[in-house]
Amino acid sequence: MPIKFTTDKININDRRIINGADADVIQLYPMKHTFAWDAYTVGNANHWLPTEINMQKDVEQWRSPIVLTEDERKAFKTVLGFFTTADSIAANNIVIAAYRHITSPECRMYLLRQAYEEAIHTHAYQYIVETLALDEGEIFNMYREVKSIYEKESFILAFNEGIFNPSFKTGTLEADQKFLENIIIFSVIMEGIFFYSSFAVILGFKRQNKMVGTAEEIEYIMRDESQHLNFGIEMVNTIKAEQPELWTPAFQQKMIDHVKEATRLEYQFATTAFPKGIFGMNADSFKQYIEYIADRRLNRIGLPSQFNSQNPFTWMSETIDLSKEKNFFETRVTEYKTGGALEW
Numbered sequence: 283m284p285i286k287f288t289t290d291k292i293n294i295n296d297r298r299i300i301n302g303a304d305a306d307v308i309q310l311y312p313m314k315h316t317f318a319w320d321a322y323t324v325g326n327a328n329h330w331l332p333t334e335i336n337m338q339k340d341v342e343q344w345r346s347p348i349v350l351t352e353d354e355r356k357a358f359k360t361v362l363g364f365f366t367t368a369d370s371i372a373a374n375n376i377v378i379a380a381y382r383h384i385t386s387p388e389c390r391m392y393l394l395r396q397a398y399e400e401a402i403h404t405h406a407y408q409y410i411v412e413t414l415a416l417d418e419g420e421i422f423n424m425y426r427e428v429k430s431i432y433e434k435e436s437f438i439l440a441f442n443e444g445i446f447n448p449s450f451k452t453g454t455l456e457a458d459q460k461f462l463e464n465i466i467i468f469s470v471i472m473e474g475i476f477f478y479s480s481f482a483v484i485l486g487f488k489r490q491n492k493m494v495g496t497a498e499e500i501e502y503i504m505r506d507e508s509q510h511l512n513f514g515i516e517m518v519n520t521i522k523a524e525q526p527e528l529w530t531p532a533f534q535q536k537m538i539d540h541v542k543e544a545t546r547l548e549y550q551f552a553t554t555a556f557p558k559g560i561f562g563m564n565a566d567s568f569k570q571y572i573e574y575i576a577d578r579r580l581n582r583i584g585l586p587s588q589f590n591s592q593n594p595f596t597w598m599s600e601t602i603d604l605s606k607e608k609n610f611f612e613t614r615v616t617e618y619k620t621g622g623a624l625e626w
């Protein structure tokens with residue numbers, strides 16, 4: 283759209299996450315969606331790079347014939363196999379699909395940061411694969427070869443089709459619901475559910491004092507992902523407020539059904555990837571954990587709990603809970619800020 287030559291100022295009430303008045307330039311003010319700017323600031327303060335983490339101990343443990351069992355090696359590789367493609371799908375969705383239709387300049391600012399973070403995550407997996415001298419072909423191709431990974435990724439990708447289409451436009455009830463559905467699929471399900479049994483497994487390694495470098499990489503990724511999830515949830519709730527007509531009972535039920543299906547797929551992934559369980563986490567506890575997470579995600583977009591399961595991995599929330607997380611990462615973040623300062 284050409285820019286209009288005018289002295290008229292932007293009216294803050296015309297600002298919308300989608301279908302807003304002005305998306306031609308990133309004109310930040312008047313700022314309406316301040317949560318997006320806050321997320322952008324937090325993202326910058328949390329900046330990290332995979333190569334800063336020492337992987338020496340992981341290399342020794344991976345080479346040692348006695349530290350890791352065969353089941354542990356298989357679990358480690360499967361989790362990595364899922365992660366490698368998941369983050370690239372997330373990045374593609376931001377850059378190729380979501381960004382184009384979002385008309386809030388401040389949300390676009392955060393999406394630029396988020397897309398870069400997804401690239402950092404893919405870099406982290408590459409770095410782990412390279413330092414441990416794993417078979418790249420095996421890890422990076424798992425999404426085609428391991429059925430439970432394939433099914434999770436296919437589930438997500440099916441929702442891209444509509445908004446990836448170059449002729450897709452927001453502005454009708456049907457299209458706007460499709461767009462909102464896409465955000466829910468990516469934030470609430472992809473970033474909010476599909477990563478979590480894999481996070482739990484890697485943190486399980488750490489609790490055994492195994493593969494601690496990898497675990498540190500994953501903790502940084504978890505911190506970023508919980509920020510992405512928070513941002514996605516804020517967008518969903520803001521779109522609901524800006525266009526309440528989208529949030530019909532039928533649409534709500536559809537989202538609940540998606541979350542239930544995702545919970546099933548994540549459980550299937552956990553039980554086939556770790557058939558004998560791992561570090562005392564068995565099929566039942568994975569199921570409970572995934573259900574517990576799914577309910578929390580539903581509640582945050584205003585939908586009712588479906589499972590009412592207790593959290594069997596309470597130790598996970600010590601790492602994940604955002605309030606505690608800030609303390610958890612405080613030293614490192616401060617160090618980064620100093621280390622990352624420009625030198626003249």
Ligand SMILES: [Fe+2]
Nearest residue numbers: 369399400403
């Ligand atoms: Fe990511």
Ligand SMILES: [Fe+2]
Nearest residue numbers: 372473507510
């Ligand atoms: Fe993400």
